[in-house]
Amino acid sequence: MPLKPVYCSQCGHSVTTREVEGRPRAVCPACETVFYENPLPVAASIVLNDRREVLLVKRAREPQKGEWCLPMGFAERGETITEAALRELKEETGIDGRVLQMIDTDSYESEHYGDLLIVSFEMKKNSGEEHAGDDAEEVRYFPIGRHPPLAFSSNEKALRACAAAHLEDWAIQDSFVTLEADEDKAMLSDAVVELIEERAEEIAFLWLDDVRSNPTTRTYKKLDPELLRAGAVRAISQFSRWFKGDGAADEVAKLYQAIGRERRAQGFKLREVLSAIALLKKHVWIFARAHGVWERPIDVYRVLELNRLMAVFFDKATYHTVRGFDEE
Numbered sequence: 239m240p241l242k243p244v245y246c247s248q249c250g251h252s253v254t255t256r257e258v259e260g261r262p263r264a265v266c267p268a269c270e271t272v273f274y275e276n277p278l279p280v281a282a283s284i285v286l287n288d289r290r291e292v293l294l295v296k297r298a299r300e301p302q303k304g305e306w307c308l309p310m311g312f313a314e315r316g317e318t319i320t321e322a323a324l325r326e327l328k329e330e331t332g333i334d335g336r337v338l339q340m341i342d343t344d345s346y347e348s349e350h351y352g353d354l355l356i357v358s359f360e361m362k363k364n365s366g367e368e369h370a371g372d373d374a375e376e377v378r379y380f381p382i383g384r385h386p387p388l389a390f391s392s393n394e395k396a397l398r399a400c401a402a403a404h405l406e407d408w409a410i411q412d413s414f415v416t417l418e419a420d421e422d423k424a425m426l427s428d429a430v431v432e433l434i435e436e437r438a439e440e441i442a443f444l445w446l447d448d449v450r451s452n453p454t455t456r457t458y459k460k461l462d463p464e465l466l467r468a469g470a471v472r473a474i475s476q477f478s479r480w481f482k483g484d485g486a487a488d489e490v491a492k493l494y495q496a497i498g499r500e501r502r503a504q505g506f507k508l509r510e511v512l513s514a515i516a517l518l519k520k521h522v523w524i525f526a527r528a529h530g531v532w533e534r535p536i537d538v539y540r541v542l543e544l545n546r547l548m549a550v551f552f553d554k555a556t557y558h559t560v561r562g563f564d565e566e
Contacts, residue, residue, distance in 0.1 A: 243273045277345065277355040281323035282310035282393060284341060284400050285333070285361045290408065291379035292397060293368065294386075295330050298375045302389035306380075308358065308396065311373070323359050331377045333366035342399045344392040358396035360403075428482065430526050430544055435478035437525065442470035445521045454513040457506050469497070470518060477522065477551050490551070491558045498562025508563050512556060519552045 243253050246266035253273065256265045264273040285293040294306045309330040313322035320337050327335050338360045346354045368377050380386065382401055388394050434441065446467050449458045458466065476493055501511045526544055 246271055275352065277353040279313040279319055279322070280310055280346075280354050280356045281313055281319050281326055282308040282356055282358040282396060283323050283327040283335060283361045284308060284358060284396060285327070285331075285335060285363055286382065286400075287363075287379055289379075290382050290404075292382045292385060292400075293331060293333075293377060293379050294388075295370070295374040296376040296378075297389060298370075298373055304375070305389035306386045307389040308393045309374075310356070310393075319357050320359065323357075323361070327361060328366070328371075330371040330374050331366075332369040332371055334364045335361035336364050338362050339403075341403065342392075342396040344395055346390060346392045356390070356392040356396075358392070358399075360400055430529075430540060431478050431481045433529055434522060434526060435475060437529075438471045438474040438478075439467075441474055441521050441525050442467045444525075445470050445518050448517050448521065449514050452513070452517060455510045455517065457504075457510050458514060461504070473518060473555075474522065477548075480551055481547055487554070490554055491561075494555045494558035495562030495565070498559040499565060500562075501559075502563045508560065511559055511563060515552060515555055515559060519548060523548060 243264045245251065246253055246269060248271045249266060249269045251266050251268035253264045254267055255262050256267075257263070258265060258272055263275070265271070266273075283293075287293075293309065295309050296306050297303050309327045311322065311326035311330070313319050317325070323337065324335055327333060340357065341360050342358045344356050344358075346356050368379075370377050382397060385397075388397075446463055449455045449466070450463065451459075473493070476490060480487075480490055498511065502508075523545070527541070
């Protein structure tokens with residue numbers, strides 16, 4: 239337990255305990271000095287690398303010797319809490335950092351030191367090589383969320399808060415990697431595309447009304463509207479399947495080459511057929527924009543991701559329609 243005052247630092251008289259301001263406190267009965275026991279400030283650092291691993295230190299001293307924790311230590315007189323965090327990070331891990339943001343504050347009752355106020359910061363490594371410093375046996379990066387049990391519950395709380403703060407950024411990064419790699423994995427736009435597929439009939443009716451009245455697609459007024467609507471639903475479903483990885487590229491090619499051949503046989507101009515595809519793309523896009531909530535950065539990315547994949551799909555659709563139309 240932390241040491242209690244025995245003698246008054248002002249006059250040397252023995253200290254007693256008395257209730258002051260609703261709490262039992264150490265008081266000098268001679269000069270009436272009250273010894274307030276305030277929480278000790280502790281600064282902790284969360285350093286993440288590019289692989290989303292957190293830097294931990296294995297404690298070389300009590301309390302909790304041999305257990306893992308964040309680089310942390312007491313703030314000293316004359317330094318700010320951020321300066322304390324940077325100093326402790328350097329002393330325990332050998333690296334110089336830069337404060338990015340405050341992540342968490344928490345109260346912790348220590349058997350050794352009493353009441354502590356732990357302030358946790360996210361840090362960016364600036365320079366230096368990681369090595370165990372004065373209070374550490376070992377330093378090592380661990381995947382955040384799969385790290386060993388930590389010596390202090392406040393560290394666990396701070397790491398959860400840090401992971402939550404990066405949740406959207408990491409989701410965007412993961413989706414971007416998936417998009418670039420063209421892998422069969424979930425993307426941020428999946429929920430929007432599922433909604434598009436569920437409401438394909440509604441989108442098809444909007445497109446049908448447009449394509450039969452638009453001056454760039456006059457010949458479409460001659461076709462059976464029910465057949466046109468069914469074809470639009472089939473095209474929207476094909477887009478949804480392709481987006482989720484269920485529709486192979488050759489299926490897209492077959493569908494739109496067949497559309498090109500059919501429209502040529504029906505006496506359409508190629509420009510009308512391409513305009514009809516552009517109108518379908520427009521109505522899918524308008525529907526997606528109208529039925530999403532685009533407020534947060536992650537929502538903005540969903541829009542960009544969906545826009546990019548729609549452009550890829552409808553470019554393929556246009557190409558294969560032209561191929562089908564031009565076939566002899």
